[in-house]
Structures are given as C-alpha cells and as structure tokens.
Amino acid sequence: MARNRINQDEDLEEQFDMGQLMRLASYVGPFKKQLITAIVIMTIASALSMLQPIFMKNVMDTITETNFQHSYSQAEAIRRIIFNSVLMMAVSFICAFITRFKIRLTANVGQGVIYNLRRELFVHLQELPFSYYDDKPHGKIQVRVVNYVNNLSDLLSNGIVNTITDMFSLVFILIFMLYLNVRFTLICLCGLPILTAIVLFVKSRQHKAWQIQSNKQSNLNAYIAESVNGIRVTQSFVREGKNTEVFNELNLDARNAWMNAVKYNFILSPVIENITVITTSIIYVLGISWLMHGDTVITVGLLTAFVGYVSRFWSPITTLSNFYNSLLTAISYLERIFESIDAPVNVHDKEGAVEMPEVKGEVEFRDVCFSYDDGVRILNHVSFRVKEGESYAIVGPTGAGKSTIVNLISRFYNVDSGQILIDHTDISDVTIHSLRTQMGVMMQDSFIFSGTIMDNIRYGNDEATDEDVIRAAKTVCAHEFIMTLEDGYQTQVNERGSRLSAGQRQLISFARAVLADPKILILDEATSAIDTETEILLQKGLQEMLKGRTSFIIAHRLSTIKNASCIMYVDHGQILEKGSHDQLMQNHEGEYYKLYQSQYDFLK
Amino acid sequence: MNRFWIMSVFAYRQGRQSESSVQQDLVKTTIMNLLCRFFDVTDGRVLVDGVDVRDMDLHQLRDGIGLAMQDVFLFSDTIEGNIAYGDPDCSFEKVEWAAKMADADGFIREMEDGYDTVVGERGIGLSGGQKQRISLARAILKEPSIIILDDTTSAVDMETETLIQHDLKKLNGETVFIIAHRISSIKDADQILVIEDGKITEHGTHDELIAQDGYYRRVFQHQYGEFDQMVKNGKNGKKEGN
Numbered sequence: 001m002a003r004n005r006i007n008q009d010e011d012l013e014e015q016f017d018m019g020q021l022m023r024l025a026s027y028v029g030p031f032k033k034q035l036i037t038a039i040v041i042m043t044i045a046s047a048l049s050m051l052q053p054i055f056m057k058n059v060m061d062t063i064t065e066t067n068f069q070h071s072y073s074q075a076e077a078i079r080r081i082i083f084n085s086v087l088m089m090a091v092s093f094i095c096a097f098i099t100r101f102k103i104r105l106t107a108n109v110g111q112g113v114i115y116n117l118r119r120e121l122f123v124h125l126q127e128l129p130f131s132y133y134d135d136k137p138h139g140k141i142q143v144r145v146v147n148y149v150n151n152l153s154d155l156l157s158n159g160i161v162n163t164i165t166d167m168f169s170l171v172f173i174l175i176f177m178l179y180l181n182v183r184f185t186l187i188c189l190c191g192l193p194i195l196t197a198i199v200l201f202v203k204s205r206q207h208k209a210w211q212i213q214s215n216k217q218s219n220l221n222a223y224i225a226e227s228v229n230g231i232r233v234t235q236s237f238v239r240e241g242k243n244t245e246v247f248n249e250l251n252l253d254a255r256n257a258w259m260n261a262v263k264y265n266f267i268l269s270p271v272i273e274n275i276t277v278i279t280t281s282i283i284y285v286l287g288i289s290w291l292m293h294g295d296t297v298i299t300v301g302l303l304t305a306f307v308g309y310v311s312r313f314w315s316p317i318t319t320l321s322n323f324y325n326s327l328l329t330a331i332s333y334l335e336r337i338f339e340s341i342d343a344p345v346n347v348h349d350k351e352g353a354v355e356m357p358e359v360k361g362e363v364e365f366r367d368v369c370f371s372y373d374d375g376v377r378i379l380n381h382v383s384f385r386v387k388e389g390e391s392y393a394i395v396g397p398t399g400a401g402k403s404t405i406v407n408l409i410s411r412f413y414n415v416d417s418g419q420i421l422i423d424h425t426d427i428s429d430v431t432i433h434s435l436r437t438q439m440g441v442m443m444q445d446s447f448i449f450s451g452t453i454m455d456n457i458r459y460g461n462d463e464a465t466d467e468d469v470i471r472a473a474k475t476v477c478a479h480e481f482i483m484t485l486e487d488g489y490q491t492q493v494n495e496r497g498s499r500l501s502a503g504q505r506q507l508i509s510f511a512r513a514v515l516a517d518p519k520i521l522i523l524d525e526a527t528s529a530i531d532t533e534t535e536i537l538l539q540k541g542l543q544e545m546l547k548g549r550t551s552f553i554i555a556h557r558l559s560t561i562k563n564a565s566c567i568m569y570v571d572h573g574q575i576l577e578k579g580s581h582d583q584l585m586q587n588h589e590g591e592y593y594k595l596y597q598s599q600y601d602f603l604k
Numbered sequence: 605m606n607r608f609w610i611m612s613v614f615a616y617r618q619g620r621q622s623e624s625s626v627q628q629d630l631v632k633t634t635i636m637n638l639l640c641r642f643f644d645v646t647d648g649r650v651l652v653d654g655v656d657v658r659d660m661d662l663h664q665l666r667d668g669i670g671l672a673m674q675d676v677f678l679f680s681d682t683i684e685g686n687i688a689y690g691d692p693d694c695s696f697e698k699v700e701w702a703a704k705m706a707d708a709d710g711f712i713r714e715m716e717d718g719y720d721t722v723v724g725e726r727g728i729g730l731s732g733g734q735k736q737r738i739s740l741a742r743a744i745l746k747e748p749s750i751i752i753l754d755d756t757t758s759a760v761d762m763e764t765e766t767l768i769q770h771d772l773k774k775l776n777g778e779t780v781f782i783i784a785h786r787i788s789s790i791k792d793a794d795q796i797l798v799i800e801d802g803k804i805t806e807h808g809t810h811d812e813l814i815a816q817d818g819y820y821r822r823v824f825q826h827q828y829g830e831f832d833q834m835v836k837n838g839k840n841g842k843k844e845g846n
Contacts, residue, residue, distance in 0.1 A: 134724040137680045226679060233679075236640055236671040237690040237746070238663050376716070398733030398760060399711055502674045502755065525732055556762065557786065557827070598762045599788060600828065 020334045021327070024152075027117055028160065031109040035160065038105040042165035045098040048091045050172045053308035055084040055091075061301035102161065110157025118149050121341055129346040130412060131372070139225030140218045144340050147217065148333040155323075155330045163323045166316035173313045177306065181297070184283050184306050188313060191275035198271055199321065202264050203328070209261035210332040216257040218336075220250045261329070268321040276314040280307055347414055349431045356434040359519040360423050361388040361550035363409060368418035370404060370573075378404045380573040381418070386566075391551040393561035395595060396570035402554045405570070406522045409552065410439050422520070440518035442526040446509035448500065453482055454489040456508055460516030472515040475544055478507035514545055521551040527560050558596055567592065635799075636752050636781065640669055652750070670743035672756040676735040683712055684719040686738055690746040702745035705774070707767045708737035733760040740768070744775075752781045757789055765789065787827050796820065 028035065059081050066077040122145060133141070177185040227234065227243060234243055287303045363386040370379040378401045386392050394402045407413060408420055411427050420427050427435055440460075448456055457469045464472075469489070473479040481504055485491040493500060500508070506526055513521065539560075555561050562581045569577040569584070569592045577584055577592050584592040637643050638650050641657050650657045657665055670690070678686050685692070687699045687708075699719065703709040711734055715721045723730060723738075730738070736756050743751060757765045765788065772780065773792070784790050791810045798806035798819050806818045813820040 136724075222680075230677045230679060232642070232673065233677050233689070235642065236666055236669065236673075237742070238666045239689060240663075242692055398731045398764060403731060556758070556760065558762075595762060598766060 020331055020338060023338060024113075024156075024330075024334060027113045028109065028156070030116070031112055034105050034109050038102050038109070038161045039164045039168075041098050042102050042161060043168045045095045045102075046165055046169040047172055049095050050169070050176055050312070051091060052088060053305040053312070054176070055088045056308060057301040057305035058084045059301075060304050061299055064300050106157045106161045109160075110153055110155075113156045114149055114153055117152070117337065118145060121145050121149070121337060124341050124343070124345075127345045127348070128343055131346070132343055137222035137226055139222030141340070142225060143218045143221040144336050147221070148214070148337055151333050152330050152337075155326045159323050159326060162319055166319050169316050170313070173309055173316075177309050177313065180302060180306055180309070184287070187282055187286065188279050188310055191279050191314075195268075195271065195275065195317070195321075198267065199324070202267055206261065206264035206325070206328045207331065209257070209264060210329045211335070213254070213257040213261040214332045214336060216250070216254040220247075220254045223247060223250050265322075265325045265329075268325065269318055272314055272318050272321065276311060280310050283307060283310060347411055347432065350428060353429060353431045356425065356427075356430040356438060357423070359438045361519045362386065362421075362423050363520065363550055364419075364421040364424075365405075365408075366419040366421065368408065368420060369416045370408060370413065371416055372413075378573050379408075382573070382575060383418075384568065384575060384578065386550055386552075389548055389550060390565040391546050391553060391563075393553045393555065393564035393567045394570055395554075395556075395558070395561065395567060395592065396576075400571045401573045402570055403524055406441070406524055406552050406554065409520070409522065410436055410441055437516075438518050438520065440513035440516055440521045441524070442506070442509050442513055442522065443524045446505045446526070448493050448505055448508065450492075450494045452487075452490050452492055453485070453508060456493065457511045457515055460512040460514075464515050468515060469511070472511040473507075475514050476507055476510040476542070478504075478511045481507070510545070519549055521546065521549050523551065523553045523555070525554050525556065527555055527557065558599060569595070636671070636754055636783065639750075639752070639781075640666055640671060667746070668749045670746045670748035670751045672736070672739045672743040672751075672753050674755045674758075676739040678723050678730075678735060678738060680722065680724055682717075682720050682722055683715075683738065686723065687741045687745055689742050694745065698745060699741075702741040703738075705744045705771045706737045706741035707764055707771060708734070708741050711737075733764065736760055737764075737768070748778065750779045750781070751775070752783075754783045755785070758785065762788070787824050 062072060062077050062080045062084075065071040066074070072080065125141065125145070174185070177188065223246065227247070234240060283306060284303070287298055287306070291298050291300070291303070365382050365384050368379055368382045369377065371377045382405070384392075394405060396402055404413075408415060409422075409427075411420075411432055414428065422435075449459065454466065454469055457472060458464050460472075461468075466489075470479065473482055473489075482489055482491075510526070543563075553561055553564060561567060565580065566578060567581060567584055568575050569590075571591065577587070577590050584590060585596065587593055634643070638645055639652070639657070641650075641662060644658060652660065652665065652668075679689070684696065684699050687702055688694050691698075696719070700709060703712055703719075712719055712721070736758070737760065740753065740756050743753070757768060760768065765786075769789070769792070782790050782793065787810075790796055794809070795807055796810060796813055797804050798813070800819060806813055806816060806820055808816075814824060
C-alpha cells in the first residue's frame with residue numbers, strides 16, 4: 001500500500017454492503033436482552049397509542065349522535081365522553097413513562113456497543129505492524145477511533161429500537177385502518193410507490209456522498225493533528241499563512257462534502273410531508289362528499305379517527321426513512337472502522353507458540369534475509385552469533401541496515417528467510433509478548449508518556465517501588481538532573497517531553513530499561529543526543545547496566561563502542577568486518593579503520 | 605550577569621560561524637528559542653543586527669532564521685514538499701541544491717520515487733541520519749541569514765558529517781550557530797562558547813580553548829584523548845605507509 005498524504009483521499013469501496021450491517025448487528029448481540037425488552041415495551045406503548053383515534057372517534061360520535069339522533073341521554077353522553085377522555089389520558093401517561101424507560105435502555109445499548117467496538121479497535125491498533133502507521137497520517141487513524149465510532153452512537157441507541165417498534169406500529173395502524181375503512185386505506189397507500197421510487201433514486205448517490213464526506217473529515221483531522229505535532233517547525237519556518245491556506249481548502253472541502261451529502265438526507269422528509277398532506281386532503285374531500293351523499297358507513301367520528309391514523313401511518317415511515325438515511329451515513333464510517341479492525345497483523349504468534357523461557361542471552365542470526373514492503377533488500381544473508389553477556393556494536397553508514405538488525409531481534413518484523421535464535425529457540429516459535437518483555441530497547445527518539453517522571457520510569461516495571469525507581473535513575477546518572485527539576489520525580493512531563501532535552505529524555509528511557517531488567521539490551525543510537533560530560537558519567541552506569549546482559553549497541557561516537565566485545569561493520573545489508581576494536585584496527589585497509597580515522601580527519 | 609551572557613551569544617558579526625558546546629543541552633536550546641522568539645527573555649535583551657528581537661516583526665525575524673532542530677519533524681508529504689516547506693513555491697532545482705548541500709541528494713535518488721517519495725509523519729521509513737539531513741536541507745533552502753543547527757548531525761555517521769561540514773563552509777555570509785556534542789562538528793567555528801549552568805564559562809577558538817584547562821579541553825580529551833597517543837605512535841607508521 002502506498003503511503004497516504006494528508007490531502008489524499010483513501011480508497012473508497014464502491015458498493016453499498018449489507019455485510020457491514022450484519023457485522024454491526026453482531027456487536028449488538030450481547031445486548032439482546034435489553035434490546036428485546038425495549039422493543040416489547042415500545043410495541044405495547046405504540047399499540048396503546050393506536051387506540052387514541054378510536055377514543056377520539058367515540059367522543060365525536062357520541063356528540064353528533066346525541067345532538068342529531070338523540071341516541072344517548074345527556075347524562076349518558078357526558079359519562080361516555082369522560083370515560084373516553086380518562087382512557088386517553090391514561091394511555092398518554094403510560095406511553096410517556098414507557099418512552100422514558102426506553103430511552104435509558106437504548107442509550108445503554110448504544111453506548112455499550114460503542115464501548116466494545118472502540119475497545120476492539122484500540123486493542124487491534126496496538127497489534128498492527130509499524131508499516132500500518134508508516135503508511136498513513138496518525139490523525140486519520142485517530143478519527144476512526146473517536147469521531148467515526150461516535151457517529152454510530154445515535155444509530156445504535158435509538159435507531160434500532162425505533163425502527164423495530166415503528167415496523168410493528170405500521171402493522172397495527174394498517175390493521176386499524178382496514179378495520180375502520182378499506183377505501184380510505186387504499187387511498188392512503190397510494191403514496192407508497194412514489195416514496196419507494198425516490199428512496200431508490202437517492203440511495204447510491206447518498207452513500208457515495210457520505211463516503212466522500214467521511215474522507216474529507218479524515219483529511220481535515222489528519223491535518224490538524226499533524227499541524228499540532230509540527231507546530232515548532234511551522235512557526236520557525238513561518239508557514240502559518242501557507243498552512244492556513246491549506247487548512248482552509250481542507251475545511252472547505254469538508255464543509256462542501258457535508259452540504260452535498262446532507263441534502264440527500266433532507267429530500268425524504270418533505271416528500272413524506274407532502275404525501276401526508278395530499279392523502280389527508282383527498283380523504284377529507286372524498287369523505288365529506290360521501291357523507292353528504294348519504295353514505296351510511298361514514299360518520300364524522302370515523303373521518304376524524306381516520307385522519308388521525310393517516311398522520312400516524314406516515315410518521316413511522318418518516319422515522320424509518322430517517323433511519324435509512326443514518327444507515328447510509330453510518331455505513332461509510334463503518335467501512336473505515338472495519339477496515340482498521342481487519343487490517344492484517346503481519347507479525348503474530350504462531351499457532352501453538354510457547355512462552356519464551358527465561359532468556360539467558362545467546363543470540364544467533366542464521367542466514368537472515370530481510371526486505372521491507374517495497375521489496376528492496378535490506379539484509380542479505382546475514383549470519384552471526386552472540387554469546388551470553390557479550391556486547392555487540394554495530395557500525396556503518398546511515399541506511400546500511402543497522403536498525404533493521406536490532407528491530408528483527410525484537411521481532412517488530414518477520415524475516416524473509418533464515419532464522420533468528422535466542423538461546424537456540426527460533427523467535428518465531430515463541431509468543432511475541434514473552435519475547436519482548438525480556439528485551440530492553442532504547443531508540444533514537446525515546447517516547448515520553450504524559451505523567452510524572454516517576455511514572456515514566458516505572459513504565460518498564462509496574463511493580464517497582466519508588467526506591468527501585470530512584471535506584472534505577474541513579475544507575476544511569478539521571479538522578480542528578482531529575483533532582484534539579486522543580487518537583488523532582490513528581491515533575492509532570494508530556495508526550496513529546498518538551499520540557500526535557502533530548503539527552504534527558506534519553507536518560508529517562510535508560511532508567512526505564514534498567515528497571516525492566518531485561519537480559520537483552522538494545523541501544524539504537526541511544527547516546528547520540530547526550531552531551532559528552534553526561535556520557536562520561538553514563539558510561540559508568542552503562543557498564544553497570546551491561547553487566548550480565550547481552551547487548552547490541554548502535555552508535556556513531558566510536559568512543560561509546562570501543563569497549564564492546566565485538567564490533568560489526570555493516571554496509572549494503574551485509575557484515576563486512578567483525579572483530580574487537582583492536583583486531584579491526586590492525587587492518588589498515590578495512591572500513592572500520594577508515595571510519596575510525598575519519599573521526600580525526602578534521603584535526604589534521 | 606544574565607544580560608551579559610545572552611548578549612554575548614549574539615554579538616557576532618554576520619558571516620561568521622559561532623558555535624557552542626554545552627553541558628546542559630536544555631540551556632543551549634533555550635538560547636536558540638530566545639533568538640527565534642519562541643519565548644521572550646525575562647531580563648536583558650537579545651539583539652539581531654543591533655535591534656532588539658522584541659522590536660522586530662516576528663515573521664520577518666523567523667523568516668531570516670533557518671532552524672534545524674534536535675527532534676526532526678517531517679510532514680506526511682513528498683520529500684520535495686518537506687524540503688521546500690519554508691518556500692513551497694520554489695523551483696525543483698533549488699530543492700535539489702539544498703539537498704546536495706545537506707548531502708541528502710544521494711540517498712534520496714536511491715529511493716524508489718526519488719524526490720516524490722512520500723514519507724510518513726515524523727519521517728518514518730527513514731533512518732535517523734536521513735531524517736536529520738532532510739531537516740538540514742529544509743533549513744538551508746530558506747537561504748536565511750542565520751542558520752541554527754541544533755544537534756542536527758548527531759545521528760549522522762562521521763564520514764557524512766565531514767561532507768556536510770565541508771558543504772556548510774560553502775555558505776557565504778550566513779551566521780551559523782551549531783549546537784553539538786561532538787568536537788568534530790564545531791572545531792572550525794570562529795567562536796566556541798561553552799555554557800555551564802546557564803552561564804558562558806569559556807569562549808574562544810578551538811586552539812584557544814584547548815590551551816585552557818577547562819571543560820572544552822576535558823571533553824576533547826574524552827573524545828580524542830587517545831589521538832595524542834595515536835599521533836605519537838601513528839606518525840611514524842603513517843609516514844612509512846605513505
């Protein structure tokens with residue numbers, strides 16, 4: 001997959017896929033009980049409310065019959081009117097109570113589904129390979145977990161229950177309508193084919209429009225996230241003006257896409273409104289003329305009741321069409337969410353993978369070849385063996401494959417061919433978790449989490465006491481600078497650690513590694529940002545830290561690596577030279593010798 | 605006191621290289637932040653061409669400064685777009701020139717899509733040294749009158765660094781500030797400032813500082829201590845070799 005830029009839309013799925021919805025339904029599964037309860041009580045409520053026009057009819061008929069035909073005595077009529085009115089009130093009251101209960105139930109279901117969906121997404125995101133993150137701006141990933149999932153909230157909480165109860169109400173209404181008058185019912189149903197035609201016409205356009213909208217929103221979000229992260233660069237390069245232009249464009253795109261998409265959502269309800277009005281008027285006109293011409297079946301009460309049903313008939317249809325609208329909207333978000341959940345995890349535990357036993361520290365590369373997704377070979381038949389407790393330094397020009405070698409040991413990627421063995425066990429045969437917990441990796445940019453310095457060091461080992469943390473910090477000479485900070489170990493730092501210098505961040509990550517007490521340590525250019533004075537101090541700590549552990553050190557300052565048990569010179573994915581510092585320095589034609597000398601070139 | 609050291613950092617005439625090797629690297633980065641006016645001084649003044657930076661137009665000030673920072677931040681855009689960040693409308697030739705100056709042209713051309721290769725946010729997919737060189741090219745492209753290299757070559761191997769140093773010397777008329785830990789990065793500066801505990805404790809040229817018994821000399825000895833011995837032992841060997 002090609003890397004994605006901010007202003008580049010991600011690929012769209014062309015088809016409206018019912019499969020996505022079925023899949024969403026499976027998330028609703030665990031809440032079946034609550035959902036069914038909600039549907040049952042709502043069905044009862046809607047059935048009860050169906051009786052309202054009947055009560056109305058009774059009242060009207062009582063009045064007309066008493067006035068014109070004198071069928072009831074005055075007292076009898078009043079009794080009937082009061083009786084019907086009380087029933088109407090009781091039904092309204094029960095309905096209101098049920099609705100309130102339903103809202104609580106459905107909100108619970110909706111948020112529950114979202115909670116699960118978001119958790120699944122996050123757990124999966126954590127397992128995805130680096131390449132997934134390399135390929136797209138992080139803002140585009142965030143927007144899926146936050147905004148898209150939120151957008152499903154309404155659909156899930158109210159949508160499902162309303163739709164099902166509305167379908168029941170439709171059936172009830174039809175029954176009542178047919179019971180009251182067949183002719184009027186048929187007139188009322190004339191509107192349906194028109195509505196169906198419009199729905200079908202709008203469907204594919206609306207889906208497409210919402211897909212575009214979700215893409216534009218994602219682009220906008222990615223740009224905001226990146227701008228926040230890169231604010232220092234932006235300000236020092238005085239790009240605010242240009243960036244505002246870019247932002248305006250993305251913002252405008254998002255607005256236009258929204259306006260374009262939402263217009264489809266607004267087509268349906270006016271159409272339904274019109275159909276309701278038209279059918280109602282037709283029924284009035286026909287009903288009154290039939291009444292005038294002495295139709296025996298039709299009464300004023302019947303007419304009133306029926307018109308009541310007509311509006312009740314179209315209102316669930318409006319809800320259904322709204323549901324359909326939000327479904328189309330939601331599907332364009334669902335596609336993205338499921339795409340992330342389905343993204344393959346390249347590096348995963350083999351079937352029957354076992355726990356890595358406690359590592360002693362022997363590491364062997366056997367004829368390892370490796371290339372990233374682009375197919376360019378980074379490592380070419382690399383073999384070497386590191387004994388327990390040895391420290392191996394890897395040197396070579398930038399881009400030679402040094403970092404790749406150490407990344408493979410932690411199994412951040414799988415090898416193309418060959419094997420990597422730790423204590424004679426192929427690392428692809430053990431669980432990733434048990435492997436990585438026994439390794440300490442320190443990289444060029446050490447990541448600091450927002451929290452206190454204490455928390456950041458303890459990240460390596462949750463169970464460590466404060467004393468352990470301080471001891472670890474002392475080992476790597478971080479204690480002194482931490483104590484100069486205002487709140488010492490309780491100083492709050494943030495994600496990018498902007499209150500700390502690169503060297504200080506590095507020291508914290510060292511302390512973190514010491515606390516984790518791994519048997520294999522990897523230092524990937526971890527000392528390049530540390531000043532020399534600190535490095536001199538650190539080197540004592542480093543010796544302490546390396547004692548009894550196998551270590552791999554990548555560094556440009558050769559003073560850092562001179563004491564390594566073995567130094568490998570790597571270039572073009574192969575080990576060109578290997579040996580101790582003294583051995584390598586013997587070969588005056590060798591690459592290491594040249595590299596070492598080049599340090600002093602400038603002094604001549 | 606405060607006033608003295610802040611002013612002295614910036615009292616160098618245009619067209620000379622000033623560099624600082626610093627113990628507390630937070631302090632030196634702070635100095636650069638003050639120069640770019642990401643923060644304002646609490647006391648004293650920072651002068652550029654004799655004008656207090658607080659009296660200058662902020663955008664104009666920053667436009668005249670090319671900053672390559674310790675943490676390299678790249679945008680999810682093409683390499684060309686990243687280098688041309690400070691001047692999006694510039695010609696491709698200029699981008700290429702800046703890349704060459706930062707010794708980045710070579711590895712960029714080796715990539716699949718060359719300058720059109722899209723790099724991930726934070727430059728994922730590039731090695732540390734490659735990212736630094738792109739950020740250096742980005743600073744050079746602006747052709748600023750002041751260039752600040754804040755630990756920009758720490759992840760670059762020695763040979764590449766020598767090449768970059770060589771190219772930087774070709775820049776004429778710019779004032780260059782280099783913040784670095786390696787003596788090799790700063791040795792040729794017109795002025796080297798050693799900052800300890802928020803104060804300038806030593807300043808002078810490489811030779812002057814080596815002659816003093818101070819921090820600079822200690823660092824030098826740590827990094828190149830054995831060089832003296834090598835010179836003693838090696839000189840004869842070398843001569844024979846030649």
